[in-house]
Amino acid sequence: MGLLSDPSRRKVLTGLLTRLNTPICIVCYLAGIVWFMGLAFEPFTLRTYMSENAMGSTMVEERFSSGERALSLAKEFDAHKRKAGGMPVEWLVKAMQSRGLEVFTQSFSRKLPFPDENKERYMVRGTNVYGILRAPRAPRTEALVITAPCSPGNTNNQAVALLLALAQYFRNQIYWAKDIIFLVNEHDLIGTQAWLEGYHHTNITGMEYSPLQGRAGSIQAALSLELSSDVITSLDLVLEGLNGQLPNLDLANLFYAFCQKLGVLCTIQGKLQRNDWDTAEGYTHAAQTMMLMVLKQACGRSWGDHGLFLRYHIEAASVRGINSFRHYKTDATTIGRLLEGMVRKLNNLLERLHQSYFFYLLPSLSRFVSIGYYMPAFGLLAVILLLRALDLWVHLGAPALAPSCHCFSVSLQPSSPGVLTVLTPVVISHLTGVALYLLPVHLQEMAVEHFPVSETEAVVLTAIAIYTAGLALPHNTQRYTHRLILMQFILRYMFTLLKLTALLYLAVLLGCTALINFSLGFILAVTLVPITASITPHMPKALYALVMVLLSPAFTILYCVFIYQELIEAPVSVSEGWMLFLSVISQGILDHALYGSLVYPLLALFIYPCWLMFWNILFWN
Amino acid sequence: CEIKQLSDCLIRLLLDRRDGTRTSEALTPAAAARDEFQEELVIRPLHSGDIYASFQFRTLWDTDFLQEGQKVSHYRLFPKSLGQVLSKFSVRELHISFTQGFWRTMQWGQPFIPSPPGAELWVWFHDTVSDVDGNWKELTNVLSGIFCASLNFIDLTNTVQPSASFKPLGLGNATDHRFLRYATLPREIVCTENLTPWKKLLPCGSKAGLAVLLKSEKLFHSSFHSQAVHIRPVCQDEQCTSKAWELRQTLNVVFDLYTAGQGKKEWSLFKMFSRTLTEACPLATSSKVYVDITDNPELFELSPATPLLSQAVVLGDRRTYSVFDLTRAETFGQLRSLNLLLRWKGDGEMLRPLLHAERYVAGFGLQTGEIHTVIYNNHPYRAFPVLLMDSVPWYLQLYIHTLTVTSKSRDNKPSYIHYQPAKDRHRPHLLEMLIQLPPHSMTEVTVQFERALLKWTEYTPDPNHGFYVGSSVVSALVPSMVAMNTNFTQDQPLFSSFVPVKEESSYFVRVYTEPLLVNLPTPDFSMPYNVICLTCTVVAVGYGSFYNLLTRTFQVDEPSLPLAKRLANLIRRIRGVPLLT
Numbered sequence A: 001m002g003l004l005s006d007p008s009r010r011k012v013l014t015g016l017l018t019r020l021n022t023p024i025c026i027v028c029y030l031a032g033i034v035w036f037m038g039l040a041f042e043p044f045t046l047r048t049y050m051s052e053n054a055m056g057s058t059m060v061e062e063r064f065s066s067g068e069r070a071l072s073l074a075k076e077f078d079a080h081k082r083k084a085g086g087m088p089v090e091w092l093v094k095a096m097q098s099r100g101l102e103v104f105t106q107s108f109s110r111k112l113p114f115p116d117e118n119k120e121r122y123m124v125r126g127t128n129v130y131g132i133l134r135a136p137r138a139p140r141t142e143a144l145v146i147t148a149p150c151s152p153g154n155t156n157n158q159a160v161a162l163l164l165a166l167a168q169y170f171r172n173q174i175y176w177a178k179d180i181i182f183l184v185n186e187h188d189l190i191g192t193q194a195w196l197e198g199y200h201h202t203n204i205t206g207m208e209y210s211p212l213q214g215r216a217g218s219i220q221a222a223l224s225l226e227l228s229s230d231v232i233t234s235l236d237l238v239l240e241g242l243n244g245q246l247p248n249l250d251l252a253n254l255f256y257a258f259c260q261k262l263g264v265l266c267t268i269q270g271k272l273q274r275n276d277w278d279t280a281e282g283y284t285h286a287a288q289t290m291m292l293m294v295l296k297q298a299c300g301r302s303w304g305d306h307g308l309f310l311r312y313h314i315e316a317a318s319v320r321g322i323n324s325f326r327h328y329k330t331d332a333t334t335i336g337r338l339l340e341g342m343v344r345k346l347n348n349l350l351e352r353l354h355q356s357y358f359f360y361l362l363p364s365l366s367r368f369v370s371i372g373y374y375m376p377a378f379g380l381l382a383v384i385l386l387l388r389a390l391d392l393w394v395h396l397g398a399p400a401l402a403p404s405c406h407c408f409s410v411s412l413q414p415s416s417p418g419v420l421t422v423l424t425p426v427v428i429s430h431l432t433g434v435a436l437y438l439l440p441v442h443l444q445e446m447a448v449e450h451f452p453v454s455e456t457e458a459v460v461l462t463a464i465a466i467y468t469a470g471l472a473l474p475h476n477t478q479r480y481t482h483r484l485i486l487m488q489f490i491l492r493y494m495f496t497l498l499k500l501t502a503l504l505y506l507a508v509l510l511g512c513t514a515l516i517n518f519s520l521g522f523i524l525a526v527t528l529v530p531i532t533a534s535i536t537p538h539m540p541k542a543l544y545a546l547v548m549v550l551l552s553p554a555f556t557i558l559y560c561v562f563i564y565q566e567l568i569e570a571p572v573s574v575s576e577g578w579m580l581f582l583s584v585i586s587q588g589i590l591d592h593a594l595y596g597s598l599v600y601p602l603l604a605l606f607i608y609p610c611w612l613m614f615w616n617i618l619f620w621n
Numbered sequence B: 001c002e003i004k005q006l007s008d009c010l011i012r013l014l015l016d017r018r019d020g021t022r023t024s025e026a027l028t029p030a031a032a033a034r035d036e037f038q039e040e041l042v043i044r045p046l047h048s049g050d051i052y053a054s055f056q057f058r059t060l061w062d063t064d065f066l067q068e069g070q071k072v073s074h075y076r077l078f079p080k081s082l083g084q085v086l087s088k089f090s091v092r093e094l095h096i097s098f099t100q101g102f103w104r105t106m107q108w109g110q111p112f113i114p115s116p117p118g119a120e121l122w123v124w125f126h127d128t129v130s131d132v133d134g135n136w137k138e139l140t141n142v143l144s145g146i147f148c149a150s151l152n153f154i155d156l157t158n159t160v161q162p163s164a165s166f167k168p169l170g171l172g173n174a175t176d177h178r179f180l181r182y183a184t185l186p187r188e189i190v191c192t193e194n195l196t197p198w199k200k201l202l203p204c205g206s207k208a209g210l211a212v213l214l215k216s217e218k219l220f221h222s223s224f225h226s227q228a229v230h231i232r233p234v235c236q237d238e239q240c241t242s243k244a245w246e247l248r249q250t251l252n253v254v255f256d257l258y259t260a261g262q263g264k265k266e267w268s269l270f271k272m273f274s275r276t277l278t279e280a281c282p283l284a285t286s287s288k289v290y291v292d293i294t295d296n297p298e299l300f301e302l303s304p305a306t307p308l309l310s311q312a313v314v315l316g317d318r319r320t321y322s323v324f325d326l327t328r329a330e331t332f333g334q335l336r337s338l339n340l341l342l343r344w345k346g347d348g349e350m351l352r353p354l355l356h357a358e359r360y361v362a363g364f365g366l367q368t369g370e371i372h373t374v375i376y377n378n379h380p381y382r383a384f385p386v387l388l389m390d391s392v393p394w395y396l397q398l399y400i401h402t403l404t405v406t407s408k409s410r411d412n413k414p415s416y417i418h419y420q421p422a423k424d425r426h427r428p429h430l431l432e433m434l435i436q437l438p439p440h441s442m443t444e445v446t447v448q449f450e451r452a453l454l455k456w457t458e459y460t461p462d463p464n465h466g467f468y469v470g471s472s473v474v475s476a477l478v479p480s481m482v483a484m485n486t487n488f489t490q491d492q493p494l495f496s497s498f499v500p501v502k503e504e505s506s507y508f509v510r511v512y513t514e515p516l517l518v519n520l521p522t523p524d525f526s527m528p529y530n531v532i533c534l535t536c537t538v539v540a541v542g543y544g545s546f547y548n549l550l551t552r553t554f555q556v557d558e559p560s561l562p563l564a565k566r567l568a569n570l571i572r573r574i575r576g577v578p579l580l581t
Helices: A007-019 A021-038 A067-084 A089-098 A157-171 A188-199 A249-262 A280-298 A305-312 A332-348 A371-405 A415-442 A444-450 A455-470 A474-484 A488-516 A518-534 A541-550 A553-567 A574-595 A599-618 B002-015 B018-027 B080-088 B132-147 B192-200 B209-213 B269-273 B528-551 B563-575
Strands: A102-116 A121-133 A142-150 A179-186 A218-226 A234-238 A266-268 A315-322 A360-364 A367-370 B036-045 B051-061 B091-100 B118-125 B180-185 B224-235 B243-255 B266-268 B286-292 B300-303 B309-314 B317-325 B341-344 B355-362 B368-377 B384-392 B396-407 B416-420 B429-437 B441-451 B467-469 B473-479 B506-512 B516-518
Touching (some): A067 A089, A089 A102, A157 A332, A179 A188, A188 A574, A234 A249, A249 A315, A249 A332, A305 A315, A371 A488, A415 A444, A415 A599, A455 A599, B036 B341, B051 B209, B080 B091, B080 B132, B118 B132, B192 B224, B355 B473, B355 B506, B355 B516, B368 B429
Parallel strands (some): A142 A179, B036 B286
Antiparallel strands (some): A102 A121, A360 A367, B309 B317, B355 B368, B416 B429
């Protein structure tokens, strides 16, 4: 702490930091990237282990045996679904009642802000059916949820049938300590959202729903089941939920433990685990798996029905059956046993799942990277912004002492016009952000009237148009500044101040984002940090403008789309990628409106305006 | 003013049933011995296909030991452990129940004697008691020992004094609720260790009579289990010339046909209890088994059939019972054992009980929440008032200004509200309201709360499990479907005579809602070590250096001159010329 009191040593340190600023920044950036890529390297990661005692050593014996019956039930369900042309509510109610459950229904309706072209829906009307298996001698204080979406077409019949078969089997067991809710929801996430809002009597997304009649206390955990074939080759575990929230790692451990026990192939991000971590392929495989998780988490949407439960502090995961061309098949009985085992273990829980990690990345199901290991990667990137800010701060302080001789009157009051001029670009860029957030949805009718496009296209194109129009703004602010102040020195002072503000702003933004959703924060930091750290007005304008645009948030999304497609081994051409990019934007806006995902408002209201401030700096003079 | 009068009137209507007690006491046979013991089992097939068995054991003790100067040392049928407790703590009335499970009103209808999940204890003390709280504390500890239960966890933070919901069921006109204490332990788990001491209170123990059926391995293999002890003063005879103490031990259990029946829809005493009946308790004056056959023959078939039938109006409904009198030898037949057999025929449907209540916590996050209590009046055309009592622990800080009562989406103003706010760490919230339920309606009572942050030693060992809020209690006089028979005769079964009835047109019902499990903001308890290390470091480094900076005086340091100059200055000073700098 001698630093604070000793001016000469302080001077030496700041001198060192300003002199070596650029090399240090470059080293930090590279170190951040290398650290992040190193996370997927197996010797650097930890092996997963079950932290929760109640689910640990006591292995349960699985006795579920009616897989065949479930499959015939799936055919029956399919027939009734076709006949009803949607969810066969009455049949389901009867089926659940005959299995000894207390059955309730909930109807809901939701008008989307604009038509969803991916799922072809606009006015959504549906019914959720759920049956509660009351645990004997339990006072209705705790519950578990098993949900299976009733999807249109041929998909997911087996999941609903397995759910019913499990309900029948569970009803005959006496060991339940928690009520079990079997939920069949219509219109996938919208139905789940309606049910959850009904259960917790909240209304956060403007959904219309009928109140629930039956409840079972506080829900401890939920499993969502997706199964579309009679036999499967592997089970995929989906963890990424709304806003990048993840369930407790113990849930993943539980799934992994039962897959190991029953000899079921299990994957995460659709990728099997490899044992050869010391080869290049092995490492690449783990890195790809982790990158997929990062991309999925960063986009902040719910990747399965489970994702919406997380907001309510209910640990949830989706289990998805995959049927590929592999030889080794698993039948419905085994999947039933796996679920039985998982539910029984969850039933044993004495407390909510809380022992294990909530913040983690998974390079494979048996290895995890905890928050303590991945945060330094982000920290190394974020420290660049702080170093640059420190550098600017020092520069801002130093000339203010020296040139007082030739800047007689102005140097005494640089702060009063300074604050104003910094405020102007800040306010203007944020107003652009607000426009980007509000206008696309609100102007869709007008856009549809004047242009030959559909509503969805109108929304997306308006968003892109506003985004692009925002780039034209610097000239406007420049005129303001010209009128106010003419002197070269003051101008330089201003841009330094603006850049300092913008750097600190970005650092705070990214820091907060990374705390909540590491992946999003990291991806934004990787693209935004280099250009924002190096930008000044004294650069070749055209070249740097191009670089800035290429590293802007929108292009980051575009790159993510391409990388994602590459990683799931479904590479796309440029035009397909563009279409995907458009649909990703519309999905992002829809997710925000339907489920309250925060990525779109974050990008529109904060990240994009912040980026515009740097764009402003480039065109300062 | 009018509203106040109305509410007073309604409360009186609801609660003032002292005369009724007197009437119900008619069933005591005047000619029999002064102390007596009766036992009874009611079996009632429920619409859901489950089966409800309710035991009642009633011991009458002809003494009045609360009188001054009277020392009681002779106990015949009455358990001495309880008698001593009654006299030592000047208890006027004591009701204690242990329940594992939740009574499913929607499927099972109303129970004969309702009880909330966990343990419930309410006691009226004699009005000569000066230190009620002290007596209460000692009493709970003693009862905790007698029943092997955690009743010692009852303290002032979970005890309330309801002003209207719990009135004495026995003789006496105590209405001053200062002598009433009510507490629930919703977390209490009931198991074998509570059953054994309960059985020991019976005159015959579990050696003879109906109590042989009480085998814990079967009783706890059920959907619902509740055991209770009720002690109150009653009249010894019709004219009520002398008082007696009544001890009623009840045990209610619901067996699940679905899980234990293995698909077969038939039931017998042996299947239920793994025993059959061979004799009555020799000490019992009456020992009977009732089987509710009102729905016979549509729903099930009973064998052996008995010619003895009895009709009783229970909970506003006229029911017919087959009666098996265990004191008569022919009941047991040739095999010298009685094994009742029930064979189901049809399928039941959901019931629509006239009064039904449920409760849940709305909202998400760990800061605030909202308690919703929903009360259903399913009567097609009659409105009736109910008393809602809510006792909420202090760590849920209720915002009483957010209290709303709505029926049929219109504001329903309660005619009587008694609210006692909580004191942190000292006493819970108590909210009592008299609400008029419109016919065929759903009334929703909501109140918002904030979750308190506890001190770190106040958390339970399993804080992430959540914290329990006891059931709310809905007491009501529900309009009866059939005319009540207030003119009790001798063969009135025990189960129909617990709550005294005054009016013919309505019957008293108490409904308990489910308890709530609420999560409070919980720190990560593995963190304190890290936190201590971190704070110590920050304090040591940060505070030390800042203190140093703040207290130090700063001076500009004169750069010291080189050695040659200093030597020159020494010479100059001697010479008296100006010094070099």
